[in-house]
Amino acid sequence: MSLPTASQIYTGPWINWSRGFVLGSTITLSQRNGSLLTAFLGIFVTAAGTACWRILSFLIHQHQAKDLLNDAIHHQQQVILRNSGTPGEAAWQMTQLAWHWRKIANKPKSILRSLPLVILAVCNIVLFAIAGVFSAEVTKAVGNETLIRSPACGFQLPNSTRPDLPVFQSIAGANAMDANDTLAASAYSRACYGNTQSSSQCYQYPRSYISWTNRTDVPCPFGDNICKDIGGFEMDSGLIDSHETLGINSRTSDRLQYRKLTTCSVLRTKEYAYEYNFTGSGTEIEHLIRYNYGTIVNDNDNYTFEYNTNDIVGHNAYALTSPVLDPLFKATIPYNMTDSEGKNTTMYTPDHWVGVLACADQFQFRNPANGKFTPLTSNSFMPEEFSKLELNKVQHATAESMYYTVQTANMYYSVHSQGANSLRASVTLGGSDFIQIGLPDNQWMIEVAGMFSLSLAKVQQQIVAYATGPTYLHEGLTFVKGDKDLCRRQKIRGASGFLSFSVLGVSIILVFGGLLILTASGLDTFVGFIRSKLDWEDHKRLQWTLDEKMQLQRLAFEEAGQGRWSGGTDAVPTTSKDELLGFRFGLNKNHPRLAGNGYSNAQPSDEAASEASTAAVVEKPKTPGVTAQETRQLLEKE
Numbered sequence: 001m002s003l004p005t006a007s008q009i010y011t012g013p014w015i016n017w018s019r020g021f022v023l024g025s026t027i028t029l030s031q032r033n034g035s036l037l038t039a040f041l042g043i044f045v046t047a048a049g050t051a052c053w054r055i056l057s058f059l060i061h062q063h064q065a066k067d068l069l070n071d072a073i074h075h076q077q078q079v080i081l082r083n084s085g086t087p088g089e090a091a092w093q094m095t096q097l098a099w100h101w102r103k104i105a106n107k108p109k110s111i112l113r114s115l116p117l118v119i120l121a122v123c124n125i126v127l128f129a130i131a132g133v134f135s136a137e138v139t140k141a142v143g144n145e146t147l148i149r150s151p152a153c154g155f156q157l158p159n160s161t162r163p164d165l166p167v168f169q170s171i172a173g174a175n176a177m178d179a180n181d182t183l184a185a186s187a188y189s190r191a192c193y194g195n196t197q198s199s200s201q202c203y204q205y206p207r208s209y210i211s212w213t214n215r216t217d218v219p220c221p222f223g224d225n226i227c228k229d230i231g232g233f234e235m236d237s238g239l240i241d242s243h244e245t246l247g248i249n250s251r252t253s254d255r256l257q258y259r260k261l262t263t264c265s266v267l268r269t270k271e272y273a274y275e276y277n278f279t280g281s282g283t284e285i286e287h288l289i290r291y292n293y294g295t296i297v298n299d300n301d302n303y304t305f306e307y308n309t310n311d312i313v314g315h316n317a318y319a320l321t322s323p324v325l326d327p328l329f330k331a332t333i334p335y336n337m338t339d340s341e342g343k344n345t346t347m348y349t350p351d352h353w354v355g356v357l358a359c360a361d362q363f364q365f366r367n368p369a370n371g372k373f374t375p376l377t378s379n380s381f382m383p384e385e386f387s388k389l390e391l392n393k394v395q396h397a398t399a400e401s402m403y404y405t406v407q408t409a410n411m412y413y414s415v416h417s418q419g420a421n422s423l424r425a426s427v428t429l430g431g432s433d434f435i436q437i438g439l440p441d442n443q444w445m446i447e448v449a450g451m452f453s454l455s456l457a458k459v460q461q462q463i464v465a466y467a468t469g470p471t472y473l474h475e476g477l478t479f480v481k482g483d484k485d486l487c488r489r490q491k492i493r494g495a496s497g498f499l500s501f502s503v504l505g506v507s508i509i510l511v512f513g514g515l516l517i518l519t520a521s522g523l524d525t526f527v528g529f530i531r532s533k534l535d536w537e538d539h540k541r542l543q544w545t546l547d548e549k550m551q552l553q554r555l556a557f558e559e560a561g562q563g564r565w566s567g568g569t570d571a572v573p574t575t576s577k578d579e580l581l582g583f584r585f586g587l588n589k590n591h592p593r594l595a596g597n598g599y600s601n602a603q604p605s606d607e608a609a610s611e612a613s614t615a616a617v618v619e620k621p622k623t624p625g626v627t628a629q630e631t632r633q634l635l636e637k638e
Contacts, residue, residue, distance in 0.1 A: 155465070183417075411452070
């Protein structure tokens with residue numbers, strides 16, 4: 001099974017046509033780059049959540065900003081809304097606010113005034129935390145499918161360009177390739193074509209297995225006089241879609257469908273067999289049984305199969321612990337065996353030297369774009385029928401690829417290289433004593449079902465092998481380069497070391513997150529500009545500006561008589577050059593206040609040394625209005 005290597009996996013944007021142009025837009029990255037993108041998306045979503053809180057804070061602040069006197073809780077909430085950088089910080093500060101006011105203000109009222117803001121901040125945290133986790137789902141939304149891009153895309157055929165090459169060398173090369181392919185397909189079909197798919201290899205192809213149906217008691221495909229009176233066993237793959245089942249990534253109009261119908265039956269032997277004695281180079285006479293069901297193509301022998309009864313490992317050389325009534329493996333002849341302990345046991349041997357099973361394979365193609373079918377026919381006649389399907393360029397390339405693929409995906413090649421090892425019954429036969437447990441009455445159906453599953457596994461295997469190209473060139477075979485467009489279409493699942501992302505999912509995260517971040521960064525400036533120009537509730541703009549922490553600091557220092565300030569509505573207010581400001585904590589450590597003389601040990605600048613005392617330089621504010629001292633005097637009079 002030629003699975004792609006890391007270098008054969010395509011990284012970059014592509015469209016998975018299973019989901020259409022929009023939902024199927026995909027980008028595949030290496031594990032390293034994919035992990036970086038996943039981490040970035042998580043951080044980006046967190047930043048978007050913070051931006052969302054900034055927007056909510058601004059809107060709530062503006063809603064609550066009134067041109068009226070309000071209590072301290074109101075103003076502290078406004079300051080928190082203005083300066084909290086994250087919803088977590090805001091939730092904590094609002095909780096502290098409610099706690100510290102619980103004894104002063106009405107307790108339920110103080111809590112209820114802050115509780116909605118706490119809940120809103122917590123909801124913001126939770127929702128964007130969930131969004132951050134689910135941002136990783138943009139990889140799962142498109143599944144784990146990737147595209148194969150291999151420079152060696154193509155297949156091998158017998159070398160017909162070298163007349164000096166012996167024919168048997170090409171046959172040997174083809175047999176070696178078939179043996180390897182059949183062995184891999186056999187292992188895959190036994191692991192994945194059943195009730196359970198436990199092996200990791202079952203998740204490599206676009207579908208773990210190709211489902212099929214069966215019918216019993218169908219007419220014998222070779223004529224009733226040649227088949228035993230048990231009817232035939234029919235196995236039908238149904239229509240296998242080149243895109244959905246085989247993973248050839250195509251639009252609906254470029255797809256092709258393929259069907260495989262196989263009917264098997266157990267043949268009569270007595271009427272078609274005759275004995276033949278042969279003396280070889282030695283003196284021993286070999287007793288042969290020849291079966292004649294017709295000549296084999298390109299074979300001059302006048303019989304179909306020959307069996308040597310002298311072979312000690314023949315059909316009659318094993319014994320079963322119970323009688324078998326299956327028509328292919330029938331064993332009802334009893335004989336007694338004595339084991340190593342001297343106990344007698346009745347065993348059963350086969351009724352016939354050879355059991356004969358025959359199958360007829362038929363194939364069919366369908367163009368889903370126009371509904372036209374080819375007739376059910378032999379694979380060798382299929383190229384003549386393609387012209388009737390009115391295929392477009394992509395479909396025609398797909399048909400040629402699938403035609404090559406099904407060359408060895410038939411019942412003959414399911415057993416050609418494996419011989420008796422292809423039988424499921426051989427699993428219970430082993431050791432030098434050739435003793436086997438009994439077999440079910442429908443064992444021959446189990447056998448052909450296994451062969452049919454193997455042939456379908458080969459279809460899956462060979463379609464992928466076409467895209468990856470051969471791992472090595474068998475002697476006697478030549479490499480045929482595949483169709484360039486078709487080589488770029490093969491999908492596969494579970495390629496380790498790669499991650500596929502939904503372009504739509506990533507775009508939604510980036511667009512909506514980007515809008516939140518851009519809005520949060522410019523909303524207050526834009527709304528403030530509009531309010532200023534239109535004189536529309538301009539007090540809200542001023543309150544938003546003055547509730548900012550640096551403006552609050554300016555107001556405090558300025559009202560304490562410290563500093564000559566400018567930029568009263570700017571983002572960062574400033575003082576005159578070399579002014580010294582400070583807090584004096586020596587008076588009351590439990591209730592520190594700004595004082596007009598600043599730090600007791602504050603030193604003036606060199607330029608102001610002649611005018612300064614040991615206290616800090618204190619300047620009256622240039623801004624007209626009522627000073628803090630005058631305010632206190634007015635309150636005392638009241």
